[in-house]
Amino acid sequence: MKIAVAGTGYVGLVTGVCLAEMGHSVFCVDIDEGKVALMSSGISPIYEPGLEEIMVKNMDKLNFTTNYKEAYKDADVIFIGVGTPEKHDGSANLCYVYSAAEQIAESIEKDCVIVVKSTVPIGTNDKIEDIIKTKLVHNVNVSVASNPEFLSQGTAVRDTLHASRIVIGVEDSSAGEVLKEVYKNFGAPILVTNRKSAEMIKYASNDFLALKISFINEIANLCEIIGANVDDVAIGMGYDNRIGNRFLNSGIGYGGSCFPKDTKALHWLANFHDYELKTIKAAIDVNENQKLKLIKKSRKYFDSLKGLNVAVLGLTFKPGTDDLREAPSLVNIPIMLEDGAKVKAWDPVGINSFQKLHPDNITYCYTIEDTLKDADVCFIFTEWDEVKDLDLSKYSKLMKNPIILDGRNCYSLTSVKNANIIYDSIGRETINSLETLLV
């Protein structure tokens, strides 16, 4: 089967490479010539564990090109995996999806199935089919199928090769059969449904997970007020199989390329149809507040951060990725700078991208020790292993005031008790105070 994939971002590239790993011949299309040259030489333009290895292993089945006509003209199946960024009003920007659809329509010379992998608002597959059918140049039959991805950054390859499920949304059963054939070696449960239901499964899944995180974050905030420990509460809840123990880590909110965008897009879509999705609205509002939780905590210790040395550990939205999209660091560091803080920041992979956005006013450090030296306060935004495994005595040895504000609950309360630090985390009691440390 000849497969083409439009777009080589997280979704497109991982899909293309994993389909090659499963034995298909795959053309990956991108408009960026530099990126295509890089990929053709076996280098992945994105940091994703395992991706480059299987890319190199399958180079004989992979073609990277800017020549979309060549890639699409005789393909059996064409995946659309381009971005759908958020617009200012919270709706999804579909211009890249529509332009890929137009290019496909003008290029295909044989019957094929066009598969929408990008996360698109419910009903978009119908519009894509209209665009393609109106703009077709050759007399061919096309079917449009929805096939959402459920991959997380950092584990995208594993999530694709060992998928929890494969959802196929089609309006004609023959397209469903073609896609079952594409996925026959993946060994995952396959659900075939109609297109709108497939589109909805994607949004409902992501929004449910976002809601789960906002729920535990609210419980964490209440735990702090009443003196309970949210980590124990989450463990206790998780023993119930109906709740499950995953996605119950409280912190400074969810970020990344999916949850913030997909919650807003579904809420926007419901509003458009005069329906208010109250639970999703609550998830969004709680998350916006949660992102500022550590800054609010810092006010307990300092009226302002003016003139203080602030150490920041972690810039990316989660560990295992260099992605900064919707990362808490992006909203918190500008507030610190506005306050007049002297910020030193560390991240094992995110510094380059952050530096592009903030070239001045921040000292970027390549070791945690350099970051902590003489700091008045330390903010933890990402639970990198290097942070979790840090010898806790370094905080008190290196910092001027060992005040640690941990937005990811990296340490157990028992481990910090003897570390001679003030440790303020999410949904748990604060360990030590300025008074007890001075004693």
Ligand code: UDX
């Ligand atoms: C997510 C979904 O998991 C994936 O299925 C979907 O296809 C794309 O969106 P991703 O954005 O890569 O994947 O990251 P994920 O690991 O889900 O984490 C998202 C955010 O939630 C991160 O900021 C993370 O720190 C936060 N999170 C996650 C929590 O705050 N608590 C948790 O318990 C889990």
